[in-house]
Amino acid sequence: MVIVRPCREKDLALLRAHIPTPGQPDRHATRFERQQNGHSTFLIAWMDDLPVGAGEIFWRGCSAPEINQHYPDCPELNGLDVWPPELRSQGIGTTIIAAAEDITRHHGHHWIGLGVEDGNSRAAALYLRLGYQETGRRYLDRYTYTDSDGTRHDIADPARFLVKSLDRTAS
Template sequence: MLRAHIPTPGDPDRHAVRFARQQRGHSSFLIAWVDDLPVGAGEVLWRGCAAPEINEHYPDCPELNGLDVWPPELRSQGIGTALITAAEDLVRERGYPRIGLGVDDENPRASALYLRLGYRETGRHYLDRYQYTDPDGTVLDIADPARFLVKSLET
């Protein structure tokens, strides 16, 4: 059902991998619903950012990863913010003082949202590495320039 409603081009097993990660206790998989339909997803990675150059500086900082609202017509209606708030609540409940996330250098609208919600620049840049499978089956290694933002959850 998730795959039918929230496509993951180039990574057809993405939702299944996320479920498996949650089953192992390494993450919490968040799904936003409207009228019984999934319209957004994200994942809290409890071990923090997968990029070692970030993780060495933020080892105890869970990361909100892979935030997506679908279809695009449903964006800018607060669904993304609801997912972010749910992630922050989970992280706070487990006693962590902060949450982090990576944002692509070419995604200024997403970073504007995060900054508006209280995330702060860390000055740490890294390459967000993942694999993308072309329709013809070719597997590409992608490395998108990104930067790491952090929000304090302490009151």
């Protein structure tokens, strides 16, 4: 059985041990800090007391300005990941998404959005199956990572933004 709940500080050690963040060694702590500052809710999926996935709700919406200007009040589910890969396609991602939608609805929001990078057709197919809709809005998903030589890389991956209504009567 999978349980999804917001991250607690004491979870960070297990997260670091079980969910790698290559090139971004402080990623779990950074996400937890954003949650503690009220900017996000950092959701962790647990199976048999081990973390097996994560996702983060950005309450101020997508950080890309080309999206945020059109969807300023639409929280974004960001950085969805199930780990290890052998646990994928067993419904864990769907469970995290459902939890994120419930929490966002309870915060009084009517919409949730997420970005999907070009080439991640499997994730896109999952989101569309779960009721997310194309907005036609594209953007560059920007992030940095540091490789094993210590060289920092600034990445800008082309992506598109999808949204889903959280109004149950609309679906």
